[in-house]
Amino acid sequence: MGTHRQRCGKWLLFWTFTWQLFIFVIMISTVGGQIRYSIPEEMKRGSLIGNVAQDLGLDLNRLRTGRARIVTGESDQYTELKADKGLLVVNERIDREELCGDVSPCSFSFEIILENPIELHRVNLEILDVNDHSPTFKNHVVRLEISESATIGSHFDLETAYDPDAGVNALQRYVLSPNDNFALKQQSNADGIKFAVMILQKPLDREENPHLSLRLIAVDGGTPQRSGTVNIEINVLDVNDNPPVFSQSLYTATVTENAPVGTYISSVNASDADGGSNGVITYSFSNIKGKSAEKFAIDGSSGKITVADMIDFEKDRKYEIRVIAKDQGGLSDAAKVVIEVADINDNAPVINIMSFTGLISEDVPLGTTIAVFNVKDADHERNGQIACSIDSNPPFKIQSSLTNYYNLLSDLAFDRETTGEYNITITATDSGSPQLSTKQTLHIRISDVNDNAPFFTQPSYSAYVIENNAPRVSIFTVSARDPDWNQNARVSYFLDDAQISGSPISSFVSINSESGVIYAVHSFDYEHIKQLVFSVKAQDGGSPPLSSNVTVKVLIQDQNDNPPQVLYPVQTGGSVVAEMVPPSADVGYLVTKVVAVDVDSGQNAWLSYKLHKATDRALFEVGLQNGEIRTVRQVSDKDAVKQRLTVIVEDNGQPSRSATVVVNVAVADSFPEVLSGLTDFAQDKEYNDNLTFYLVLALAVVSFLFITCLVVIISVKIYRWRQSRVLYHSNLPVIPYYPPRYSDTLGTGTLPHVYNYEVCRTTDSRKSDCKFGRAASQNVLIMDPSSTGTMQRIQSEKSILDEPDSPLEVRLRLYHILNETSMSASLSPYTSLM
Template identity: 75%
Template sequence: MASNFWSIKCRLFCVSTWTFILFLAYFTHIVSGQIRYSIAEEMKKGALIGNLAQDLGLDLQRLRSGRVRIVTAESIQYIELKTDKGILVVSERIDREQLCQEVTPCSFSFEVILENPMELHRVTVEINDINDNSPMFRKDEIKFEISESATLGSRFMLASAEDADVGNNGLQKYILTTNDMFVLKQHSTPDGKKYAEMILQKPLDRENQPKISLKLIALDGGTPQRSGTVNIDITVLDANDNPPIFSQSVYVATVMENAAIGTCITTVNATDADSGSNSLITYRFSNMKEYLNDIFQMDEITGVITLVGHIDYEKDKKYEIMIEAVDQGGLTDSGKVLIDIVDVNDNAPVINVMSFSSPVPEDATPGTTVAIIHVKDADSEQHGQIRCSIDNNIPFKVKSTLTNYYTLVTDSVFDREIVPEYNITVTATDSGSPSLSSTTTLRLRISDVNDNAPLFDKMSYDAYIIENNPSGMSIFTVSARDTDWNQNAKISYFLEDTQVNGSPVSTYLSINSDTGVVHAVRTFDYEQIKELQLAVKAQDGGSPPLSSNVSVKILIQDQNDNAPQVLYPVQTGGSLVAEIVPRSAEVGYLVTKVVAVDVDSGQNAWLSYKLQKATDRALFEVGLQNGEIRTIRQVTDKDTVKQRLTVVVEDNGHPSRSATVIVNVAVADSFPEVLSEFTDFTQDKEYNDNLTFFLVLALAVVSFLFITCLVVIISVKIYRWRQSRILYQSNLPVIPYYPPRYSDTLGTGTLPHVYNYEVCRTTDSRKSDCKFGRAGSQNVLIMDPSSTGTMQRIQSDKMRITDYLFPPTFRPTFENQLRSTDLILGFVGRETLDRTMT
């Protein structure tokens, strides 16, 4: 029968093993396999259990990179994982009897977890028993009082020995010392425990042997064999020939694990055929384990068994208690009470997070494992069936892997900019009634990925700056934001490489890379540049970096920093330009027009003309807008010939700027009259005493330069003539040579024949200039203050010779010398000069 029992048990173990292997094959993405080691108890600290790395097929580098560690080991204090060698060693003495008590085989399991990628392996360590415990009796002696009338075959229950070892090392048999009265018979309980009874095989005779002393020896099967001994003292009493008899050989009772203290479990009953004191029966527990005395109690008179302590189904699912009924004569009967504990859903699931990866990158693919969770419920059957769940409104789901193991995986993509972290509440609920549940909250942070480019707060920027700004002045600020985090959101600003008026934009502007403040590198001039078009780039600090651009227009605003410039009449230094007004001029006669410009813009360039001073204010007026000088009354003979007008040209800026021009007007009908008046006018001026010296020096220098140039030209002519003679004598074709810009005598040269030149001197050599003008009109007169009223005509052909004598290379030198001698070269029409000379 025992062999059939072990055969069935082996078959069940094989079926369970294959089921577990198939279960592991289905979840290979989490658990690689299961490893089982077998070691003896009481091994020394540091003793090798097994080479975990070799058995898992992993190298040591994988163990270190995966941060291998042991989790969920109920006996974690007994083992240690040497990660540097990949081996399991004993970290503390293992006492199999303390660890498993009577359970066999004795083993404990734990899980080994690795990360990146996640792997979960289950390791089972079986503790083999060694014969380190001897059988022991609880008492030093066993006493019996047996009536001499005890019938042959009467049974006397002997106290059982306890051996903490199991298997062959446990209690195997009892030996009773040799005697003629009793024989020993051994029995085994269904759970394998052995006990013995003494059977009376020969009638007792109190008169011959009132006391009998025996020894009961308990032997185990270990090597070396251990034993325990107890003394049996038997006192022979007078006749009591009927032993008590229990109404049932086995009493069966059930009790809820949450039953209150004092609950009646069952009542045992025995009868004795004797009468009198020999029929009085007392009840007691027999061979009951010591800790059960704190749980159960039996009334020795009534046989009622009550609950006096707390019972826990998760510790013991049933109790088997041996009982005895003893009469006054010492006769006994034995029985058995089987107490089944009914499970109550009194344990909530326990959640243990084995591994948790936080943070998770926001670009993690769906299905990424975030955590491995172990859930255990100490209750049984449906009370221990667990359902694990999370909230439905978060992008995660729970998958079941091994028994009581769950993996938390991602169910969709993340966006850290919308949800930077999740509080994941994991709820484990059993199937009891009422059901119990436990929760734990995982705070999962989402790490940032550089998936957002900086965005400017405007599509484009327009800024204004007033010209003449100081260098380094801040103009405006561009601003961009990046919804990423940390370094990915750190924005730097740059100017794109563009050209402004042919120069890099960096020569005009700079930008603070951190703040986005745009500064002017130099001072702007509205008259040179009116606007700047550029692009600013905002770039984040991600890898790779992302950027965006924005267009910027900077408009230069004008300032009134330029005074009006008078274009006409031209101020000629010492020479006098006079406008002639005939005495017959009517009211509104246009004398001349003051022409001025202002390089500013807008109202800064709006010009107005005012007459500031005049010899006769009642004779002339100036147009406020057009600058025209007109007569405002009829000219009379009483009006003086010399009229001097001071006209102020003023712009409309704030503050306004102005320019002054002097207009000389001659009121006369004939040129001699004008000449005499203006000659007297110029002679009134004071001259510098040193003027004569400078004039003489200037003439000497000009004469020297003229002679030098003439000698050089003649030398060049002679050289060319000789070269032409050489060519002629060499019979080569001769090409006649004509000097450049040579004009003929018929007036077809560069200058028309109707022009001549007039040389005038001024009193101030620093203001001397050489003027090339066009033919003058009849109402313009150019006078020399130092002249005596005579004018010399200079023929046009002489000027052409000068052009020939002074080629373009030497002409600037000649003109500069003319300026140094206060010579002014002007053009006057032939008709005017002819009329004047006449």
């Protein structure tokens, strides 16, 4: 007992020292962007793991601006990064046994990513075990049947306790309750599993003590210590002195993962020299830790081991099972079965996008990181070797950074105008047989840069506009396109500074900056300007803006807006010019030539000459094209001395315009005769001037009288309307009545005005007289005799109106008749006497 206590004391000191070292020492290693922390399991949420910023040598501002965050492919996030403080803390409860099972040491890793620029740092976190589990036995009671003939030194295998903790916190030893017959011996397997064997020290005497009750205590090495207990109930049997013996102490077998339930794995075999019931052997599993008991099954009579549940290589790669062979007398033997799981390629690679920029500028430099992604495969060795590629031949490439981490980089220059977006399919393929692959598609849009200047649809523009156009009329439209996008493609149009004939181009034309429509500022005159040549600039809305120019030529087209102008003979107001033709002139004699010009151009300036009037049309003719006046026949003494020709000059426009010229010709041989003819021409001209004056005067008088009558008629109509409205607004009934002869006055019902004038013209006089009648105010007013009967009828009806006993209806009718009649009497026609 003293030795046992000393051992316990040493173990207690050892585990106390180890636990204190675990609490105060955390190993941190940062090598090449990697750091390592060690923390105990079951830490509270928010507990500090380490100062990431200090351990990585990063500034806190870098963590904030780089949007530092944790990226991992695991579904559970056990840690949290507080980027504002640079601390790594526990995010949720960590159970080492649940996370790693029996794997020791237990650790997992994750990455911390920063952007702008992208950085990756790996963190390895080791989870240290805490003594939070007590050793447990599968059964509460172990029942043994031991023959009393068992020899001293016989071994009896006991049930193994299971403690999920690791290291010193795991199962360390067994303690058997004090007794006289049995001693406890502790042994360990190659994998470190401890089990207890009970050794017979003193022969059993069934007659003295047929039943023994013992307690087996399993103790771990944690602080404080934890323990588990199982009761051992021993029945003493008679005469079974040969225990079963396995043919070999270690059995090995291999099973493929995902093998169907019932698949045969291996068989164990044991023999017993006893006969009868004492030689019958039963096989069973001593103990399978964790969930292994659910994975396999053993036939108790044959020892065949088969698959009982789905096996996954990624969870457990090897199983160690202890098989017990027991005879009917309670004697047993044990053997170990090691089952290795063979991996198959049953897991496709998994692609996790850690960082991705979906919008990039078309002018980004080569080698720009577009995305960072992680690829994992749960399979082992060759089945877990992954190769990444991208389909087609896009301007991207994949570059490996850390283990299982890849960067998607730009490999060529981008041109948004050619390709505005890309669908990049990343394919991750393992090396298994058959190969498994996973695809992930990234959609990348290219943002625009103002790298294209606007260009016009034509190298130059020509347009035509007819002179005398309306101001602000649209001439034509220039159009430019820009292959850029949005604001960079918004084209505005401007007129370049230029001058035409000393005036800025803006005084001739204007342009709509949005549509490119060119307008005429004012009306053009072909006779002053025949064409406009200027430049239009198209400028986009980028920063800085880009522009291009195009030459625009506007041709002014002539319109027939100018009549011909006669240059000869000159038409003056004071003197008369006459051409002299000798009486002996022959046929075709050139009298004179009418010379005219037209400032228009083209066919609008083609002139033709025609003889309109002539004193003797059979004597002269006018050349259609040249305007020459020639004699048609021989001049004779019978021809009048003075000849007056009217020539019309017409252009060829549509519609045509014309001018008239009067040519005076004197048939004489001497100059005095010519002067006499000129006097006559002057008198004719004076006569024509007087006649024109009188005609204009007569037209003015007639217009004045017409307007006066129109005003009088309108006044009468207004007066009648007002009288009828006064009667209408009274409460008396209105019965319209019209005199029978009112509308027959002078037979028409109108007010005619007669103007008499006399025109006197004599054959010998070159002057006519016009005599106009006197004004209407001087005429004698005479009443029409036909109105006498009307006046008598009015007097009689008025006497009826004055009678007090007349019915109201009759009186109203007569009142209306009197008003109408008095008005018509005031408008009786007048008669003008000369």
